[in-house]
Amino acid sequence: xxxSRHASRARRPVPGDAYGLELLDCYEGRGRYEVVERDDGYIxxxxxxxxxxxxxxxxxxxxxxxxxxAHGRVLDIGCGAGRHALYCQENxxxxxxxxxxxxxxxxxxxxxxxxxxxMSITQLSRRLGVFDxxxxxxxxxxxxxxxxxxxxxxxxxxxxTSDGAILIAETMDPYQTDNxxxxxxxxxxxxxxxxxGQVRIRIRTRAVTTAWFDYLFVSRPEMEDIVAGTxxxxxxxxxxxxxxxxxxxxxxx
Amino acid sequence: xxxSRHASRARRPVPGDAYGLELLDCYEGRGRYEVVERDDGYIxxxxxxxxxxxxxxxxxxxxxxxxxxAHGRVLDIGCGAGRHALYCQENxxxxxxxxxxxxxxxxxxxxxxxxxxxMSITQLSRRLGVFDxxxxxxxxxxxxxxxxxxxxxxxxxxxxTSDGAILIAETMDPYQTDNxxxxxxxxxxxxxxxxxGQVRIRIRTRAVTTAWFDYLFVSRPEMEDIVAGTxxxxxxxxxxxxxxxxxxxxxxx
Numbered sequence: 001x002x003x004s005r006h007a008s009r010a011r012r013p014v015p016g017d018a019y020g021l022e023l024l025d026c027y028e029g030r031g032r033y034e035v036v037e038r039d040d041g042y043i044x045x046x047x048x049x050x051x052x053x054x055x056x057x058x059x060x061x062x063x064x065x066x067x068x069x070a071h072g073r074v075l076d077i078g079c080g081a082g083r084h085a086l087y088c089q090e091n092x093x094x095x096x097x098x099x100x101x102x103x104x105x106x107x108x109x110x111x112x113x114x115x116x117x118x119m120s121i122t123q124l125s126r127r128l129g130v131f132d133x134x135x136x137x138x139x140x141x142x143x144x145x146x147x148x149x150x151x152x153x154x155x156x157x158x159x160x161t162s163d164g165a166i167l168i169a170e171t172m173d174p175y176q177t178d179n180x181x182x183x184x185x186x187x188x189x190x191x192x193x194x195x196x197g198q199v200r201i202r203i204r205t206r207a208v209t210t211a212w213f214d215y216l217f218v219s220r221p222e223m224e225d226i227v228a229g230t231x232x233x234x235x236x237x238x239x240x241x242x243x244x245x246x247x248x249x250x251x252x253x
Numbered sequence: 254x255x256x257s258r259h260a261s262r263a264r265r266p267v268p269g270d271a272y273g274l275e276l277l278d279c280y281e282g283r284g285r286y287e288v289v290e291r292d293d294g295y296i297x298x299x300x301x302x303x304x305x306x307x308x309x310x311x312x313x314x315x316x317x318x319x320x321x322x323a324h325g326r327v328l329d330i331g332c333g334a335g336r337h338a339l340y341c342q343e344n345x346x347x348x349x350x351x352x353x354x355x356x357x358x359x360x361x362x363x364x365x366x367x368x369x370x371x372m373s374i375t376q377l378s379r380r381l382g383v384f385d386x387x388x389x390x391x392x393x394x395x396x397x398x399x400x401x402x403x404x405x406x407x408x409x410x411x412x413x414t415s416d417g418a419i420l421i422a423e424t425m426d427p428y429q430t431d432n433x434x435x436x437x438x439x440x441x442x443x444x445x446x447x448x449x450g451q452v453r454i455r456i457r458t459r460a461v462t463t464a465w466f467d468y469l470f471v472s473r474p475e476m477e478d479i480v481a482g483t484x485x486x487x488x489x490x491x492x493x494x495x496x497x498x499x500x501x502x503x504x505x506x
Binding site: 012013014031033035040041042043045046181204205206207209 | 265266267284286288293294295296298299434457458459460461462
């Protein structure tokens with residue numbers, strides 16, 4: 001592979017449910033690698049889609065420990081292929097999974113998740129009933145998307161949860177990297193008034209792409225800043241040996 | 254991962270040697286998956302970059318058989334990480350490797366390829382001396398890029414080779430697929446006056462992209478049509494169990 005020639009205007013990939021498609025492709029044995037394109041042109045393909053289909057023994061210790069804190073009625077936000085929802089079900093916890101990807105919801109149903117709905121995080125309300133545990137695992141604290149939106153949604157989640165509720169939020173400290181592309185992206189983000197770890201990305205599968213969306217990675221101090229004044233507080237952190245960690249949030253007073 | 258929000262204009266990835274960078278990343282243990290973007294928006298990440306570093310025992314039987322036909326002074330076009338050049342060297346065949354990727358050339362040098370040059374296929378001339386074998390393995394018949402260019406370069410290769418020379422050209426029959434995206438792309442190509450299997454692609458690694466370039470896949474009849482009148486002829490085909498095959502070309506009279 002070499003040689004460059006005729007320039008051409010690239011056709012856009014087709015807008016659609018590329019995230020669900022990658023899950024369905026993997027579920028049906030057609031493909032395994034997730035392609036994430038960031039809005040600075042950085043393209044990442046480190047992710048094995050099989051990851052979304054893992055079971056408890058394959059999860060890192062801090063995620064296993066986090067799940068042991070799950071109790072009562074569970075809401076799994078961005079449930080993907082349903083791995084955490086299935087774990088809750090198998091352990092006798094009633095769980096509602098939501099994902100905004102129709103094909104992800106389809107994969108969850110095929111895999112036996114009993115209550116899964118196609119819905120985005122901003123559509124959540126008390127209409128789904130009251131929850132004792134909210135799961136935002138698989139870095140899904142990121143679904144908050146940004147600083148203000150996170151605060152707004154955390155407050156809203158207060159009204160959807162019991163007094164003893166916990167919120168199990170997984171993220172990654174974005175500053176624990178020496179990748180120059182990532183460091184330059186943090187700087188770009190700060191220049192445009194965004195949080196360093198607020199990545200604008202889209203998922204691409206075959207000829208299909210998701211819309212661009214914001215996904216938020218935060219350090220522990222940034223986590224605490226976001227949580228402050230929302231009716232939640234950090235009860236404890238569950239740490240990994242790398243940049244990933246779980247924040248276990250409880251109601252604040 | 255879910256939720257879509259703020260639209261944004263994507264920044265372009267940085268133009269550069271993304272192909273060589275993926276080889277260097279793999280060589281230095283940083284990454285392993287090749288991302289190929291086609292100009293219809295199709296993105297492919299099936300390729301393990303380790304493939305470029307394979308050795309003889311790992312190669313398919315038809316490629317092994319093709320290499321047994323190599324003799325005399327060898328030119329390896331699009332030598333990548335140097336796997337075929339190293340094989341020739343180890344078997345006592347003097348070999349010149351060329352690749353238009355500076356970082357690929359660097360990887361070849363580090364791996365011990367003795368004569369490797371940064372040069373595109375169109376820069377080849379008799380100044381490199383006369384060759385007895387030309388290698389276009391790893392689907393590098395594709396580097397011909399298109400119908401006319403292939404004919405032009407084949408004629409030119411006639412003047413750079415001995416009377417008993419052979420050209421070992423690997424490609425893939427593009428019609429052996431039932432992937433609807435690929436079939437639609439063939440149709441698009443025919444509508445714009447290109448060969449069905451003439452893919453316009455670019456390689457993306459981290460924030461870097463190659464320029465768009467044409468890479469040609471042909472069926473056996475198309476191979477024979479291209480070779481006709483160029484001073485070469487198909488001596489035999491070495492077939493795989495799939496769409497991939499090698500055409501062994503010899504001088505025509």
